[in-house]
Amino acid sequence: MATTWYAPYVAKASGWLSDAVNLADMAQGSTVNLAVTGLSRSGKTVFITSLIHNILSAVHNPNRMPLLNVVASNRLMGTWLEDAGANRLPRFRYQDNIEAMAAGAPLWPAGTDDLREIGIEMRFQPATAPGKLLSEISGTPATITIRIVDYPGEWLLDLPLLAQSYAEWSRATLRLYRRGIRAEAASEFLSFMGQHRHDEPASDEVAKQAHDLYRAFLIKARDAYGLSHLQPGRFLCPGTLADAPFLWFAPIDVPDNTHLAPNTLGALMQERYDTYKREVVARFYEDHFRWFSRQIVLVDVLRALLAGREAFEDQRLALESILQSFRYGSGSLFSKLLWGPHIDRVLFAATKADHVPDVQRDHLAELLRSMAAFPAIEAKSSSARFDVMPIASVISTVEDTQEIDGQRVQVVVGRPVGSDKQAKFFVGTVPIRPPRPDTWNAPFLNVPVFEPPVIDSSPVDGVAHINLDRALEFLVGDRLR
Ligand SMILES: Nc1nc2c(ncn2[C@@H]2O[C@H](COP(=O)(O)OP(=O)(O)O)[C@@H](O)[C@H]2O)c(=O)[nH]1
Ligand SMILES: [Mg+2]
Incomplete structure (x- = not known):
């Protein structure tokens, strides 16, 4: 349908058309x-x-x-x-x-x-x-x-990678993952990386092993520790990429001002990281x-x-x-x-x-x-x-009340998946x-999964x-x- 002829005409007649109303x-x-x-x-x-x-x-x-x-x-x-x-x-x-x-x-x-x-x-x-x-x-x-x-929101966590070199990303990532509960979740990966250096000869096998351990850590950090800031996003949610070899990288210790020499493990990882940025991260934003x-x-x-x-x-x-x-x-x-x-x-x-x-x-x-x-x-x-x-x-869920320590409080009630009984759920006051x-209370990862109605x-x-x-x-x- 031709719409072009009256659009300018109406637009001229009255100012209110200007605010982003597209007649066509x-x-x-x-x-x-x-x-x-x-x-x-x-x-x-x-x-x-x-x-x-x-x-x-x-x-x-x-x-x-x-x-x-x-x-x-x-x-x-x-x-x-x-x-x-x-x-x-x-x-x-x-x-x-x-x-x-x-x-x-x-x-x-x-x-x-x-x-x-x-x-x-x-x-x-x-x-x-x-x-x-x-x-x-x-x-x-x-x-x-x-x-x-x-x-997947995990993919948006990769935007900052576009502005980081492999060495910068590795440093930032390892610094973060060597602290607190992350270090606990990453222990296997960190001890493996402790035995490998960026300047050792490139090895597909070592890189793949490092990658597998790193990926296992990310999954554990998410599922067993409830962590969220986990990069790169495709390691957790690969989408259609499945197991493309350029994904086989992981962060490695690279001291400041170090040039990664050709044919080293560090250089191999860097090459894959750069491919990942170009083929996956940038492409998602563009396409x-x-x-x-x-x-x-x-x-x-x-x-x-x-x-x-x-x-x-x-x-x-x-x-x-x-x-x-x-x-x-x-x-x-x-x-x-x-x-x-x-x-x-x-x-x-x-x-x-x-x-x-x-x-x-x-x-x-x-x-x-x-x-x-x-x-x-x-x-x-x-x-x-x-x-x-x-x-x-x-x-x-439905709402109900419950007496806790002599006080009547609002709770929600639902049937947890797999259970034949209703359960009350109370989280106190949300700050x-x-x-x-x-x-802070002790970590609690067992938020019930209630059956849908x-x-x-x-x-x-x-x-x-x-x-x-x-x-x-x-x-x-x-x-x-
Ligand atoms: N009670 C409740 N549970 C929900 C609701 N939305 C999602 N869930 C739970 O969260 C789980 C994950 O949701 P899903 O939509 O698969 O998450 P996705 O991975 O972001 O697509 C579901 O299997 C449900 O158990 C909701 O509105 N109410
Ligand atoms: Mg989903």
Whole structure:
């Protein structure tokens, strides 16, 4: 459909068209790329599945999404999944996931660690004057495609690598991993590296062994110690790279001002590291990240909080690294290394908020807000708009009270997966600031996994959630006006 002729005409007639309303987009349907990320197990798969299910259901059951303006103002006319068409990425498995959750014995969807996408189309009556006018001219309501991309947050931890040489990265990494519980988790790797020097002859075998031990350490640090700031990201979430030989590297001690001589172990590692940066890290930003305009970062704040001081500090470090990808001001790492369109809205969401009673949920978000330097970034006009909120993609608990030490406290109740009994879960008061060093409890890594509720796999009733509508309104609400 030709839209060009009236756009300039209407634009001239009235000033309100100037603010980013693209008439051609509105008439022909437009696409907004919404990227979903977060570290492993932060809740990406469940979030996308529930979000899609609730968007598809919103036409039938508007009560599920009251904070989404297009629903609340009764303008949503239809929603459907986009055909996979010629999409470049593997498709997000919405159908399989929702069926797993809806089955007789409800299950959480299987984990994934690569890049996936799915499009959802929404047809609506525009709310803004230009949109309405256009709708009248063209005789059709507006449509928009929200293309949702799921990718591991671990990959964003690699952005700083682009600015670091292999020697610099090795030094920083080893310094970090020789302290505290990291040293405990890394003991095998560190003792292996103690027997090898950067200037010994290059050996594929030694490099591979070092890599395997390093990777085993990263997995242990994540799963047994609750750590988050673990690099390189593809060692934990390889995606489609599987076992490419250029991944076989690890940090090695390289003294300051040392040149890595050819044919040494250090030089071999360096070559692989440089390939990794070029072929994997830079490519992800160029081929994918650059096209995202809206981003939600999911953070399991509660798990890190309960996992103890070092795990919590480590998550804070990881958040700081992740944030660098959304800082575009002059002098930022991103602007020095990369170019192209930018993300303009970023939502940080504290997930699984159904693990704490209602009164504690805003604390989760406040704690997340105080973990990273969000306000400072907001002040810089050249960066994205940020917000923080608690969410639960699938409410799996109910509230109750319990007497503890003579006091009645709010708890949540759910059925842990694999158990035939309900269990009460109580975490005390969630602090709104990172706790002081002397106030930490012993690490606790056993946050219960509650069974999801019974879900209807047909998208009619939707799934009970916390704030999915509010999140979507922040992320794409302006495109649904
Ligand atoms: N109670 C509760 N658990 C959740 C929620 N979202 C995710 N989970 C749990 O977290 C696990 C990991 O979620 P998943 O979406 O697979 O994480 P991903 O690795 O980031 O894709 C799930 O298997 C669930 O047990 C939620 O909203 N409420
Ligand atoms: Mg996943």
